Amino acid sequence: MLSQETAPEATGSATTAAAFLRLLRSRAVVRRYTDEPVADALLAELLDVMPTAPTAANKQAWAFVAVRDPYAVRCLRAFAPGMIGLPPLVVAACFDRDRAVREDSGSQDTGLLCVAMAVQNLLLAAHASGLGGCPVSSFSRTAVHRLLALPHHLEPVLLVPVGHPAAPVRPSARRDRDEVIHHDVWTSPTAASAGP
Amino acid sequence: MLSQETAPEATGSATTAAAFLRLLRSRAVVRRYTDEPVADALLAELLDVMPTAPTAANKQAWAFVAVRDPYAVRCLRAFAPGMIGLPPLVVAACFDRDRAVREDSGSQDTGLLCVAMAVQNLLLAAHASGLGGCPVSSFSRTAVHRLLALPHHLEPVLLVPVGHPAAPVRPSARRDRDEVIHHDVWTSPTAASAGP
Numbered sequence: 001m002l003s004q005e006t007a008p009e010a011t012g013s014a015t016t017a018a019a020f021l022r023l024l025r026s027r028a029v030v031r032r033y034t035d036e037p038v039a040d041a042l043l044a045e046l047l048d049v050m051p052t053a054p055t056a057a058n059k060q061a062w063a064f065v066a067v068r069d070p071y072a073v074r075c076l077r078a079f080a081p082g083m084i085g086l087p088p089l090v091v092a093a094c095f096d097r098d099r100a101v102r103e104d105s106g107s108q109d110t111g112l113l114c115v116a117m118a119v120q121n122l123l124l125a126a127h128a129s130g131l132g133g134c135p136v137s138s139f140s141r142t143a144v145h146r147l148l149a150l151p152h153h154l155e156p157v158l159l160v161p162v163g164h165p166a167a168p169v170r171p172s173a174r175r176d177r178d179e180v181i182h183h184d185v186w187t188s189p190t191a192a193s194a195g196p
Numbered sequence: 197m198l199s200q201e202t203a204p205e206a207t208g209s210a211t212t213a214a215a216f217l218r219l220l221r222s223r224a225v226v227r228r229y230t231d232e233p234v235a236d237a238l239l240a241e242l243l244d245v246m247p248t249a250p251t252a253a254n255k256q257a258w259a260f261v262a263v264r265d266p267y268a269v270r271c272l273r274a275f276a277p278g279m280i281g282l283p284p285l286v287v288a289a290c291f292d293r294d295r296a297v298r299e300d301s302g303s304q305d306t307g308l309l310c311v312a313m314a315v316q317n318l319l320l321a322a323h324a325s326g327l328g329g330c331p332v333s334s335f336s337r338t339a340v341h342r343l344l345a346l347p348h349h350l351e352p353v354l355l356v357p358v359g360h361p362a363a364p365v366r367p368s369a370r371r372d373r374d375e376v377i378h379h380d381v382w383t384s385p386t387a388a389s390a391g392p
Contacts, residue, residue, distance in 0.1 A: 019212060020219055020324035024245040024317055047377050049220040051370045053316065054331050060371050069380045101333075110333040113354065116309035117316040117331075120249065121220055124320070128216035135250050135313075137297075137306040149381045158309065174247045175256050181243050184265045185345045 023128055028171040030132025032085035033163025038068065042129060043089065046162070049125045050093075053118035061099035061111035062118055065092040065148050075147050080159055082138030087161035092144060093119050098153040115157045126162050132169055133162035219324055224367040226328025228281035229359025234264065238325060239285065242358065245321045246289075249314035257295035257307035258314055261288040261344050271343050276355055278334030283357035288340060289315050294349040311353045322358050328365055329358035 038046075043066060050064055067073055067090045076090050077083045083090075093115050100109040119135050126133050136159040144156045174180075234242070239262060246260055263269055263286045272286050273279045279286075289311050296305040315331050322329050332355040340352045370376075 016215060016219070017324040017326070020216060021241055021245060021321055023212070023216055024321060025248050027248065029250060045217055048373075049217060051373075051376055052221050052223065052367065054225060054319065056331075056333060058368065060376070063376050063378070063382075065378045065380070065382060067380050072380055113308070113312035113315075113331070113333070116312035117319075119309075120313040120316040123250065125217055125220060128213040130213070135252075135309070137252060137309070147381075149383050151382065154382070171248065172254065177244075177247075180247055180256065180259050182259070182261045184261070184263055184268055185343075186259075186261060186347065186350070187345050 024124065026169070026171060027124060027127040028132070028169045029134045030163070030165045030169060031134050031161075032166040033087045033132075033161070034166050036088065036164045038089045038131070038162065042131075043068070046122055046125050046129070046131075047091070049121040050091075050118040053114055053121050055114050056110040057101050059099040059101055059111055059114075061096040061101070061109070062115045063094045063096055063154050064118070065094070065150075066090075067092065067148070072147070076139075076144065076159060077161075079143035079147070080136055080139035082136035083159065083161050084134075085161070085163070085166065087133075087163040089162045091119075091122060091160040091162060092148055092156050093122075093158045093160060094150065094154040095157050096154055112157060119158050119160055122160060122162070127169075130164065131162055132165045133160050135160055220320065222365070222367060223320060223323040224328070224365045225330045226359070226361045226365060227330050227357075228362040229283045229328075229357070230362050232284065232360045234285045234327070234358065238327075239264070242318055242321050242325070242327075243287070245317040246287075246314040249310055249317050251310050252306040253297050255295040255297055255307055255310075257292040257297070257305070258311050259290045259292055259350050260314070261290070261346075262286075263288065263344070268343070272335075272340065272355060273357075275339035275343070276332055276335035278332035279355065279357050280330075281357070281359070281362065283329075283359040285358045287315075287318060287356040287358060288344055288352050289318075289354045289356060290346065290350040290352050292350055308353060315354050315356055318356060318358070323365075326360070327358055328361045329356050331356055
């Protein structure tokens with residue numbers, strides 16, 4: 001088993017919380033990268049946070065392949081129209097069908113959501129470390145399966161290019177808060193009174 | 197549009213990164229809560245980080261209902277066997293079918309993964325603030341749809357009870373690192389040599 005933190009002493013402090021919330025809000029998609037590689041120690045740190053994500057029924061129905069070999073990265077990118085820049089690192093986040101919560105559920109399993117949460121951990125860790133990335137779902141499943149020599153039960157869900165941003169990171173605009181967040185019920189008085 | 201951070205000055209610092217990675221690793225599932233309510237200001241902070249998650253094709257195909265009314269929380273819990281303790285707050289994270297990336301994809305849309313990433317942001321913000329939560333997928337979709345008066349196009353994906361932990365937070369053990377993380381290809385020499 002992975003060694004785990006047993007003393008989350010850092011939580012609850014107002015300063016830590018404020019800094020953490022700022023980091024969460026300032027993360028943004030990074031699609032173009034410099035040539036700077038991702039060093040071994042940093043890669044280990046980025047990968048370590050992925051399996052700490054929530055896991056439905058403790059199935060841990062995930063697997064991750066970290067690709068830094070430049071030729072392998074180019075091959076992946078050739079089959080991933082959603083990947084724009086050439087990154088020094090691509091992490092393929094896979095769903096493990098053999099560990100599905102519901103055996104008959106195909107790819108709609110809750111475990112898929114856990115893979116997405118693990119990817120968010122990776123993106124946040126990258127952002128905290130001065131790097132950036134982008135979850136890519138537009139790629140050839142068949143090609144990626146073959147390129148990474150994945151066993152049959154592993155389904156690539158997201159490719160995540162990660163690297164040092166080639167330009168400053170700017171969060172994009174979001175829909176109005178009142179449009180996406182409601183209180184107690186969808187048609188709440190608060191929501192109604194917020195209209196024009 | 198939501199106001200956005202324009203100066204992510206906190207990223208890249210080694211101290212900040214180390215503290216952030218520690219927080220990511222120390223988050224754990226919290227299923228039982230004290231009676232302490234979640235105050236307005238804290239609730240606003242927790243909800244604000246959700247729509248900053250990645251969003252496929254910038255569709256922002258999500259909606260969130262934050263439920264604090266004690267009777268409404270009890271009603272939700274009655275239809276959610278996955279919810280153990282009685283929380284002061286439940287956030288229902290929904291997928292917006294009208295904003296699906298692929299119109300014919302039903303619930304397998306990539307936007308579902310973005311909803312999961314938004315939930316992970318919420319769980320991490322809660323953890324940083326000394327609270328805890330648990331993504332729950334075991335609940336009656338029909339009942340939750342009716343209780344929250346959701347419009348037809350919103351599909352509840354996860355219920356997230358959030359509250360102050362009733363006991364110390366302890367991350368659970370995870371599968372061996374070599375089992376879930378490989379390098380460059382699945383059957384890499386490193387992975388093979390790590391076996392017995």
